[in-house]
Amino acid sequence: MSSNLHQAGVTLLKQLGRHAELVMDVYLSGSVSEGGDKAAAIEKLRKADILWRPEPEQELRLKRSVRALLEEALSDERNRQIDANVGSSLATIKTLADHYKEARHAVDYSASEAYLSDLSEHVYSFAEGLRYSIRVLWSRINNEFGYVGTINAKIRENELAQSQVTELLNGLEMFQFSELGEIAGDIRELRKLLVTTLQETLSDCTQELSVVQGRLLELLGRFRQIQGRTRLLKGWLLYTDQHPDYRVADHVGHKQLPRLFNRADALLAPAAVDVNNSGYETELLGLVAQIKAITRVGRDSEVREHDVAFSLVQAEDFDIPDNPLKLAVEEYFCAVIDSGLRQSALEYHQDKQLNWDEESWLYQVICGYEGLPEEHRRYFELEPIGEPDPVYTGNFIIRDVELWLA
Numbered sequence: 001m002s003s004n005l006h007q008a009g010v011t012l013l014k015q016l017g018r019h020a021e022l023v024m025d026v027y028l029s030g031s032v033s034e035g036g037d038k039a040a041a042i043e044k045l046r047k048a049d050i051l052w053r054p055e056p057e058q059e060l061r062l063k064r065s066v067r068a069l070l071e072e073a074l075s076d077e078r079n080r081q082i083d084a085n086v087g088s089s090l091a092t093i094k095t096l097a098d099h100y101k102e103a104r105h106a107v108d109y110s111a112s113e114a115y116l117s118d119l120s121e122h123v124y125s126f127a128e129g130l131r132y133s134i135r136v137l138w139s140r141i142n143n144e145f146g147y148v149g150t151i152n153a154k155i156r157e158n159e160l161a162q163s164q165v166t167e168l169l170n171g172l173e174m175f176q177f178s179e180l181g182e183i184a185g186d187i188r189e190l191r192k193l194l195v196t197t198l199q200e201t202l203s204d205c206t207q208e209l210s211v212v213q214g215r216l217l218e219l220l221g222r223f224r225q226i227q228g229r230t231r232l233l234k235g236w237l238l239y240t241d242q243h244p245d246y247r248v249a250d251h252v253g254h255k256q257l258p259r260l261f262n263r264a265d266a267l268l269a270p271a272a273v274d275v276n277n278s279g280y281e282t283e284l285l286g287l288v289a290q291i292k293a294i295t296r297v298g299r300d301s302e303v304r305e306h307d308v309a310f311s312l313v314q315a316e317d318f319d320i321p322d323n324p325l326k327l328a329v330e331e332y333f334c335a336v337i338d339s340g341l342r343q344s345a346l347e348y349h350q351d352k353q354l355n356w357d358e359e360s361w362l363y364q365v366i367c368g369y370e371g372l373p374e375e376h377r378r379y380f381e382l383e384p385i386g387e388p389d390p391v392y393t394g395n396f397i398i399r400d401v402e403l404w405l406a
Contacts, residue, residue, distance in 0.1 A: 015048045016066075023062070026051065027070050031059035072132070082133040082164050086171025089126045096122060097183050097190055104187070116189060123193045127201040133168065134205060137161055137212050141219060151227050158220045165213050172202055172209075325356055329368040333380075333403070342404035344385075365401055381406045 184190035389395035
């Protein structure tokens with residue numbers, strides 16, 4: 001079987017080489033008639049399935065496989081097509097994987113090697129075809145669809161490319177690597193093809209297709225902007241053709257300029273007083289002094305029953321007594337200094353039988369310590385005693401504090 005395929009392939013390549021000029025003429029022109037001085041060569045190419053007739057009474061054309069080969073070899077952007085049918089490739093890959101597993105389970109080494117070779121070819125061909133489609137899209141973007149002449153045609157080609165990108169992305173979502181991993185099982189060859197190779201390829205291609213989609217949208221916006229300006233210019237030319245006596249008015253002489261012509265910024269900004277400039281303080285005060293208050297609301301005049309005498313005397317000195325709780329805290333600090341020992345605030349409160357509740361006392365002790373000057377605070381150490389809140393994390397409940405000399 002392999003020898004027959006080898007011989008058929010050699011014969012086909014010889015036919016292409018022998019009639020290369022004729023094949024390129026058909027590729028460039030699109031079709032060829034059977035008459036003329038090359039009728040014998042055309043007949044040989046038809047029998048070799050290089051040329052075919054789509055319908056009766058139609059001219060001969062190149063087979064799609066031969067045309068795709070020339071498009072890829074010549075990097076012809078005009079006729080290169082994108083195959084966005086991912087589902088068919090996925091189904092073929094799954095089927096060949098099942099064939100290989102069955103042949104391997106049956107210990108049929110020749111069949112398993114053949115199926116593995118076919119599976120490898122399909123996986124690598126799918127990856128190459130996907131990268132080829134992305135290269136075609138990038139080439140179209142880089143030359144801004146230069147193989148079509150009008151801006152409307154460029155917009156249509158852009159929309160076609162966007163639909164192809166969307167179809168490719170939707171097709172790539174069909175690959176479930178958990179399912180492919182189950183199909184591969186513990187077979188190293190299948191895991192390399194179905195998981196490692198495909199996952200790397202699909203990850204790279206998905207990211208690149210997202211970039212391609214963004215560039216296509218940006219390019220479409222530019223095309224539509226050009227299209228809008230072209231329509232405006234064509235409308236203006238049509239208007240001048242229909243009104244040959246039209247003359248542009250002197251818009252500078254108008255008081256109100258149309259928004260279409262008023263594009264320049266104002267030369268002078270609106271005048272305003274700089275109230276932050278101290279140099280204008282005298283003038284501003286003078287302007288404020290000249291403002292007259294006009295009050296139209298009637299006011300009732302207040303009349304005192306008798307005159308009230310007052311005299312200006314020197315204010316008497318007065319003292320604000322200190323808070324008793326603050327004084328008690330200061331005595332607690334002095335007691336710690338006198339004893340030189342570590343002392344609990346609650347024990348001091350109980351020993352002295354102070355009248356304030358324990359919570360207010362602890363709060364005032366902490367405030368007294370925090371309120372000390374920095375040079376005095378260095379002589380003391382204050383440690384809160386308690387436990388974290390069992391419900392609200394990050395909160396610490398203080399039950400008591402201890403103070404001692406540092």
